Amino acid sequence: MKKLTQIFVGLVVFLFVEGNISAQSEEHPLLVVSFQKVKLSDIAAANKLINEKIAPILNGMVDEGMLYGWGLFNHAWGDEWNVNVWYTVKDMDAFSKFWSEYVERIREKQPDAWNELRGYIQEHKDNMYTILNQYPVPPAE
Numbered sequence: 001m002k003k004l005t006q007i008f009v010g011l012v013v014f015l016f017v018e019g020n021i022s023a024q025s026e027e028h029p030l031l032v033v034s035f036q037k038v039k040l041s042d043i044a045a046a047n048k049l050i051n052e053k054i055a056p057i058l059n060g061m062v063d064e065g066m067l068y069g070w071g072l073f074n075h076a077w078g079d080e081w082n083v084n085v086w087y088t089v090k091d092m093d094a095f096s097k098f099w100s101e102y103v104e105r106i107r108e109k110q111p112d113a114w115n116e117l118r119g120y121i122q123e124h125k126d127n128m129y130t131i132l133n134q135y136p137v138p139p140a141e
Contacts, residue, residue: 050117
């Protein structure tokens, strides 16, 4: 019975959180930011890997309309989260579809890229933001 209660509570929490995310993003696109801590001596190598192995896949997904855009940024001054990637998408559903396809394409086209990139990363976190203003505004679908 305890297990059944845990499953029920988990389902209710999932539906509440998913409903909140979907409701928040229905009218506004999402900005998803992936932050990494990388040793200063490894930043150039991590950037090179992203630009050579991962960027072509992401650029293709922008061309196909799965992403509005993406980018790589390093901090010039600030905290230890120093190799970061951002993605913009229509909404949470679009991000889920994009991410599944992205992971699959990397596995097919660059099977060693994830492990190589993980070798540079000391710590990782992701954040999702609702974009309230975006200029220029993406084309309507």
